[in-house]
Amino acid sequence: MGTDVNEKVVPGSVSKSESTPEAIPTKTIEDDFHPAGVAELDLYQKREKIYARHIEGFYQRIRLYTGWPLLLGYFLLPWLNWGDRQAVLFDLPNRQFHILNLTFWPQDFPFLAWMLIIAAFSLFAVTAWLGRVWCGYTCPQTVWTAIFMWAEQFCEGSRNQRIKRDKGPMTADKFTRKASKHIMWLGFAFLTGFTFVGYFSPIREMSFELFSVGVGADGLSWGLGWWEIAWINFFTCATYINAGWMREQVCIYMCPYARFQSVMFDRDTLIVSYDYHRGETRGPRKKNVDPKTQGLGDCVDCHICVQVCPTGIDIRDGLQIECINCALCIDGCNSVMEQMGYEKGLIRYTTENELDGKKTHLLRPRLIGYGIAVLVMVSLFLTSLMMRVPLQVDVIRDRGRLYYETVDGLIENSYTLKVMNMDQQSHEYKIAIEGLEGITIVGSEQVIVDSGEAAEIPLRLSIDPVNLTSMNQTIYFVIESIDGSDYQAESESRFIGPRI
Ligand code: SF4
Ligand code: SF4
Incomplete structure (x- = not known):
């Protein structure tokens, strides 16, 4: 040409x-x-x-x-790849955003909102200055x-x-x-x-x-x-x-x-x-x-x-x-x-x-204000990111029946536990129940969840009715990794028994 x-x-x-x-x-x-x-x-x-x-x-x-x-x-x-997957991939069908070694789930939406706010304030600061x-x-x-x-x-x-x-x-x-x-x-x-x-x-x-x-x-x-x-x-x-x-x-x-x-x-x-x-x-x-x-x-x-x-x-x-x-x-x-x-x-x-x-003032209230706002938000964002636990648990109580009474006279409630492993490796977790003395899990108390997977675990809890102090009690499902990674998450639910 x-x-x-x-x-x-x-x-x-x-x-x-x-x-x-x-x-x-x-x-x-x-x-x-x-x-x-x-x-x-x-x-x-x-x-x-x-x-x-x-x-x-x-x-x-x-x-x-x-x-x-x-x-x-x-x-x-x-x-670019990170391990065996694309380093930056916004996987919408699976609702997972992969950015280098991090995977963001829909539950992490506040991080995205936070990032956008930081970007907006940074733009304000740069525009006021340059x-x-x-x-x-x-x-x-x-x-x-x-x-x-x-x-x-x-x-x-x-x-x-x-x-x-x-x-x-x-x-x-x-x-x-x-x-x-x-x-x-x-x-x-x-x-x-x-x-x-x-x-x-x-x-x-x-x-x-x-x-x-x-x-x-x-x-x-x-x-x-x-x-x-x-x-x-x-x-x-x-x-x-x-x-x-x-x-x-x-x-x-x-x-x-x-x-x-x-x-x-x-x-x-x-x-x-x-x-x-x-x-x-x-x-x-x-x-x-x-x-x-x-x-x-x-x-x-x-x-x-x-x-x-x-x-x-x-x-x-x-x-x-x-x-x-x-x-x-x-x-x-x-x-x-x-x-x-x-x-x-x-x-x-x-x-x-x-x-x-006239004299140009570099440090002026508007710029100092924007700078402090950006600094504070970036610090909080990074702290939250570092403290983020890549584990989430949701509990759905079986609504079909309030409770079961076994032939041994025990009271049972059924639940579905959803354990989401948001980490890059698979983990083994232990399930524990807190908030009600004498309550036990019927079945396995341990579960292995692969990286990026959400496992649905049907679960029954059992208790001797003498331990119940009211017909509707608050309990907590506590999930803790037992492979040295030290991740813990909990979710609140209810245990229903007969009228006392
Ligand atoms: S060429 Fe000059 S006047 Fe035109 S947009 Fe660029 S900076 Fe502005
Ligand atoms: S000399 Fe005047 S017209 Fe020419 S480029 Fe410079 S400002 Fe523009």
């Missing part, structure tokens, strides 16, 4: 048509009126296609260092969109080539380039969808099933289950549409974080900003002329910062909800400053206070 990956930024060489890009046409209020003077209101804003210009620089290298580990982690994690750094560097929408934009540039060429080609008629070359781009997008989207489903269904088995197509009496059959096919298709389409077609619209219109992040900002939050005092008055000038002698600031009004912006905004208009803090405009502007022989940083990470010549 003919590409111009490293479009050189030469301020003097930026033509008028490039510097005022067609991608961002200006619209006057008269455009919204018919000649008869009747206003036409658009309920939905029409999307203007953004042709983002490729740029390299310091922050784009950082984005590479944060994006690649995330991508590799996402695609490789489901292929602004939308999550959006610019680690959000999957940003990382995947960057891959899709790279594929677009690889197949269709530089920004200028793409604009020109899109304006021109469909030719064999244009068709081939566009088709290649969509094939690359779909291929990557499929890998994304397949991997995502691989977190919920064993990925190694799925990869064999993917290629096992057979023809039987019922026609064509495929190794993959129907729901796996459905979800792979769904996530393939979602990735293709979100990262290929919708891009910045997801950030601007769909992402709730973009909506509420402004309430977390203050004048000390680090944001990507244009230094208005230094840049204005903006305007073109010759390279080796002191701009001050012409009454100009450092901004040469080249529009490079607008052309590289993936959301199509002009950062010189101030902080905007569309800005995802990706710093592309910083790298773009810095390359211009370098070529003009000016100091870098006309657009930079800064705070509103610093721009106004």
